[in-house]
Amino acid sequence: MAGMGVGLVGTGYMGKCHALAWNSVASVFGDVERPRLVGLAEVDTDLARRKAAELGFATSTGNWRDLLDNPEIDVISVTTPNQFHADMAIAALEAGKHVWCEKPMATSLADAERMLAAQRASGKVAVMGYNYIQNPLVRHMADLIGEGAIGDITHVRVEMDEDYMADPAEPFYWKSEAQSGYGALDDFAVHPLSLLSVLVGLPVEVMTAMAKPYADRPARDGGRRAVENHDIANVLMTFEGGLSGVLMANRSAWGRKGRIFVQIYGSNGSILYDQERMNEFQLYDRSGNPANHGFRSVLTSGHHPIYGKFIPAPGHGLGFNDLKIVECRELLSAIAGRPAHVVDFEIGLKIERAVHAMARSHAERRWIQTI
Amino acid sequence: MAGMGVGLVGTGYMGKCHALAWNSVASVFGDVERPRLVGLAEVDTDLARRKAAELGFATSTGNWRDLLDNPEIDVISVTTPNQFHADMAIAALEAGKHVWCEKPMATSLADAERMLAAQRASGKVAVMGYNYIQNPLVRHMADLIGEGAIGDITHVRVEMDEDYMADPAEPFYWKSEAQSGYGALDDFAVHPLSLLSVLVGLPVEVMTAMAKPYADRPARDGGRRAVENHDIANVLMTFEGGLSGVLMANRSAWGRKGRIFVQIYGSNGSILYDQERMNEFQLYDRSGNPANHGFRSVLTSGHHPIYGKFIPAPGHGLGFNDLKIVECRELLSAIAGRPAHVVDFEIGLKIERAVHAMARSHAERRWIQTI
């Protein structure tokens, strides 16, 4: 059987990341047919041609709709700017292609809802690019929680912090425009929410405070321009059954580069995880002699799911791009009708709903239900 | 000149801690007269006598009011259970004694207000036992912030977590009674607030969600008894000028023993501090070559205030009890009319107000002003 025929729209950061995954997935896992990299679409035709050569695609086009018509293509990676996700994903599904779409789903809730509807109507597989959930350690943590290793969950905290907006001297650009989104909330919060979705579920009620560390920024044409959205978002959360949690996001946090710090407390132990050290997690287990109790730093190894497909030796470390290869594999499993560990459009929509509820809570200064 | 005459009420954890401080303060600092440990009061007369011998006090009594009448006594340490703080502190001040009172100030806001009034009327010094602010590193962090080393403060997070209530099999005891207080909020939150008071100030508006990890606990007489207060408290905060922050407290957090984790982000850098590693703090400074930027772990040394009085060599480590010796020194400075780094009853009352506002916010599910 021939491997899946792949189309790719977009050749930025995530486009390259998808391409690397399509290139490597068969070699890493050894149990899927090698995908055929059929066609790449990029607005600029010359760039499209050059990128196709670099990334190993057989053909290129300046018009993404060409991919829809190509019968060789079974699945399309959508890695374009957020405002294009909805139209492209829906068109691909309607053309009978499976879809691998980068996050967030869309720039409006209505679009995200249309995307789920299109997926349902198509019967095709549609998977979101939330690759942090593919970390073998995150999967192991989810297994531990599922098995009750730390008992009933009693409290959850998630922080996501980076510093790319931390410099107040940085001129105003589109990221600070209201139309780009709420700010830290949609830029960041979707990632912690994807992790929560596999670890403890999504919140049912939220109370949000957003903040602007810098009221204005230098305008490119001189003078200053008011910042229109919020680099900081803090959310009190209640989950089903009354579980409490806090979600914090800050894209102006000097020193933080890719921090997603998760604290999960249970009646029998605790789990900590920091995305900046993605090859270790910490487990506190209250059994045994209390004189020896402490958080243990567990390094990824073949004892955790999937890691052994990359490296037989323990503790040698996966990278961010490797998680995308795992995601690609899960997508292929879903397409093959096997159980798959993915954020599909249904869960993806729930994440979007949670984000929009958070934003509304801030605006109305009150608790809002997410569902 | 003879040293201060000292009276001590209470001989529990904090009573011993005060006694150790009174015993050591002259030896450590070398620039204050050696205090005279005059009298110790403890309800049980035998215990009082024994403790006086252990802790180095000349006399003992079963009646704390005896200390008020003793002209040899200049200052009284109040280390009894919280409900006695107000009466004892007020009586001591009215008797013309200086007061060193353990936290929290009182069990009601009204009492705390009376305490401040009594201090003002007396003209005597009254200092609260918030010893975490005495850490040389905390003082250094406050200096750094004051000098603008990390620029304008843009965001603050504080977490205080322990696990002494984490075991759901632990029988119900007074800590879970409503009359003992709100739970994590007053049990813990006063400590982070004392730190905030010296680092960035206190919040002006708060939004709180409290939670019960365990709805009930085994009753000592069999059956189960409903938990009446909250082991978890999470607070969104706004400070003067719009600064945003989050305060989290959890006394059921398995694995946390004395964690007070502070994150302070500024326009020019960041500061991190964890009370469980009280001899180091972390500083991120964005100056210089970005290829070498990172959080630095700074160990306490003689380059920080006061440390050198304890140990000339850097990095050798102070302990929790040492902070109480520093607090004692600051109290003596205040009594001598010199500048002192303390939480006096005025700031102490502000901390109490903040806590009560937080509790009210939870009850009313809305933002509450603290002042």
Next chain:
Amino acid sequence: MAGMGVGLVGTGYMGKCHALAWNSVASVFGDVERPRLVGLAEVDTDLARRKAAELGFATSTGNWRDLLDNPEIDVISVTTPNQFHADMAIAALEAGKHVWCEKPMATSLADAERMLAAQRASGKVAVMGYNYIQNPLVRHMADLIGEGAIGDITHVRVEMDEDYMADPAEPFYWKSEAQSGYGALDDFAVHPLSLLSVLVGLPVEVMTAMAKPYADRPARDGGRRAVENHDIANVLMTFEGGLSGVLMANRSAWGRKGRIFVQIYGSNGSILYDQERMNEFQLYDRSGNPANHGFRSVLTSGHHPIYGKFIPAPGHGLGFNDLKIVECRELLSAIAGRPAHVVDFEIGLKIERAVHAMARSHAERRWIQTI
């Protein structure tokens, strides 16, 4: 211009790792022609066929010499067990192919010398698979040292520890046979030596003590069998100019998974690095206010060499396999006659000499010169 034609011998851990690198190098770097994966050799013909499909090679063979005759092949990856390296690498070079050979070079010093001679005679490029030196942070550390950022180097320590031989109940297998090598010394020490070679150079005199944590092990056929080599090796080192250092290797160190801890002290600062946390290094810089001195944890980012080719965002993390992709790129640079950051056969041989001198020092219980 067409990309390099690639042959691969061996399909174990390192064979797969090479294949992944050949598959990804063009996509990651975007400035090299996409290699053509021409032929794969593996003793078992069926396995060879299957692996060729998985790893993306066009043809397969059960006889590695077939690769030598294939004019489509420009470069051969040698990833077979150590005892085959010499013959294969030499044959490949003699056949006019470039060689990418896994470490260690050979099982005898004489073989390693023959390999270097063959490379010199051929005029072809021959590169060793010491991928740890390809870490952007290691390259940055080397740059820092070269620029004098930490002053003159005053002391060096390197530890390499794993625990795959730590279980005394593990039955005797070939790793404990004398003919497999000295034990930790050649199994591990070559890695730290490769790092030293790019950071501070190789030692000129060594004094070694090797040890057996377990004198014997369960024999597979019952009874016990004496362990013939040493799981532990400790080496005092002197470098050119009198620089002192220590190298320690232990493959029976419970809890260590892929630790290579490097400490480099200079007259002006220090550098620390731990392979188990390969996306950060620590820098101590004595400039500025000593109250703020401390080791900083620097996360990999686009400010370091090469990282940006993988991921534009800082702190997102590379993995072990990514280092092999960098190595592949450097090999291609060397083939193209551009400056390349590699351990070639000349440096590779120096590393081998150092290892053999270390072993001799242990046997003779005296200092031995490595050159």
Next chain:
Amino acid sequence: MAGMGVGLVGTGYMGKCHALAWNSVASVFGDVERPRLVGLAEVDTDLARRKAAELGFATSTGNWRDLLDNPEIDVISVTTPNQFHADMAIAALEAGKHVWCEKPMATSLADAERMLAAQRASGKVAVMGYNYIQNPLVRHMADLIGEGAIGDITHVRVEMDEDYMADPAEPFYWKSEAQSGYGALDDFAVHPLSLLSVLVGLPVEVMTAMAKPYADRPARDGGRRAVENHDIANVLMTFEGGLSGVLMANRSAWGRKGRIFVQIYGSNGSILYDQERMNEFQLYDRSGNPANHGFRSVLTSGHHPIYGKFIPAPGHGLGFNDLKIVECRELLSAIAGRPAHVVDFEIGLKIERAVHAMARSHAERRWIQTI
């Protein structure tokens, strides 16, 4: 019964530290009579008077021999410069006083031997000031090892590093003179050796390499002066039964302040400890599910020996000076004829012997037996 009568010779760093311990030991432990601080000796009479007042001693003298004649004095703390230890300790023992002597014992092996002989002849207690062994965690680690918690010990590494000699611009002073000692070896190595003595025993054979990071230093009178001893010492060690180890000491290691890093590997697990974070240790235990194996950071608590005497709450942290209080308590236990956890003159002499053997090994470039 009245408490011990105490005499103190010397009022520097360690004199103050002893005084603090004598002041606090009864308050902390509550089960020893409060010592009477009888007399303090210091060469300068005025300084002696002032220090007696500060440190709480009843009398002072400019002549240390006065303490010998004082019948009120039962025990003498010797905290003067190293060259005076022998004469003072021997005189005190001969005068029928117990002795608490700071490390190292003496500046020559002959003196140390005389000290032990004097102690034996006197029948009095003589204890060395190796306070690191008094850390509750070190005592717990010793207990764990004794109970076989990590199995048979297979390897040991100890590093002791500071940076007070790291600055090459620092002028030559007495620490670099040959007559001050070997350098890092006696300045530092005695501390790790004291730890080894309680954890795994002392080495029986050693191989040392010492090094000078800086050949000369600025002379105070202009020009440069050759450094006469070694800031760096590295030692390969063999223990009884063939156990292997490495000891490293460096007093020119930028960034290290009070590091004593201990790694102890066993057949069943591992223990790590760093004096710079003296309130935690790390334990690796290979039992249970390997997917959850990792080093745990255990914080000091009441589950470890003695800690509860200082603080009831776990994880709140002891300091360096607290260890001296414990040492004082152990001294009092020894005097009372109870089992005591101390380095007495017998073990103290063994440590001295090991240091001198190490120095000789360096000079002769060969393995030397310590006994």
